[in-house]
Amino acid sequence: MPLLTELSSQNHHNLKIIPSGVIEHAAKQHLLQLRASEIANAACSFPVFLSRNNVNGAWAFSAMCGIELQHNLFVIDGHWQSVFQPLSVQTYPFYLMQLENQEKQYGVGFDAQSVALSEQQGEALFNADKQASPHLSKVTQALDSEINSLSQTHQLTQTLEQLSLIKALDLHIVYGNGQTNKITGLHTIDEDRLRSLPGDTLVNLNDAGYLTPIHAMLMSIYQLNSLINRHNALPGKASISTIKMEVSKPNTLA
Incomplete structure (x- = not known):
């Protein structure tokens, strides 16, 4: 997560969004973060994995969009090439931001260094009356809904x-x-x-709505074949013959 600045109509009324900059950013992301509620839809296009945040140890779900670092196989010639687009792309470069000294209070933060923002070109985020543009209103609404999604995602992990x-x-x-x-x-x-869990535990998982994303994640592994095909279709790339999965072995001291 980049260092965020709280968005303000008073301080940032000249700020503009550059749509091509959003895609330029996405093109360099081989993993895109997902909400728990997005897993089932994402699994139709991408392998979905869990990973740990190296800073705070929290778990996060991600759509795997590329095999090589900083290369998204679903962005071609400046265009997004999948029916499903994660909300993390749709709302970039804006993020849900916890307000300083206000517990459980959130605002909209933005990455001031983003290539998707400018004061000279692009689509204005605020009108002459300093009211939010339709694009910013849509982003704000999506980020507002993320407050509940954060809790759902945390509970699932x-x-x-x-x-x-x-x-x-x-x-x-x-x-x-x-x-x-x-x-x-x-x-x-x-x-x-999962197969060894008692029946009552599976019932509880189903009642909580967790079995759908769990099974979607398992099925999404087969989307690795799609990544291989997309990679191999690129000119100038060494072709991939296979991807082998192996359970990670714990590090041991020699």
């Missing part, structure tokens, strides 16, 4: 962790020229553990 349903994965990328690469830090659902 906590449940998965408590039930030991999170499994660490390494992805071994095998190229046709013999080169290999390994992607670490990804986690998925432990299907064997």
Whole structure:
């Protein structure tokens, strides 16, 4: 998360959004964060994984959009190439921001360094009366709904962790020229553990609405084939022959 500035019509009435800058940013994201409520739809297009925040240890869901760092295979020639677009793209470069010294109070923050913002060009965020533009109103509404989504996402990840349903994965990328690469830090659902859960626990998961995103994550693994095809269709790229998944081994001292 970048350093955020709280958006104010008084201080930022000249600020403009550059749509091409939003896509330019997305083009460099190989992982895009998801809300829990987005998992089922995202799984139709992307592999969906869990990963830990290195700073605070919190779990987050992400759509895997690329095999190489800073390369999104779903952005081609400046255009988004999937029916589903995560809200993290739709609302960029704006974020839900906890207000200083106001517990549980949120505002709209923005990344002042973003290439999607300018005072010289683009679509104005505020009109002459300093009222929010239709685009900013839509973004603000989406971010407002994220307050509940944050709680839902946290509750789901906590449940998965408590039930030991999170499994660490390494992805071994095998190229046709013999080169290999390994992607670490990804986690998925432990299907064997899921099958072994007592019936009453599964009922509780279903009643909470958790079984749908859980099964969607498991099925989304097959979207790795789509990533291979998209990568191999790019000119000048070493083709990938396969991606092998392996349960991560814990680090041991020599």
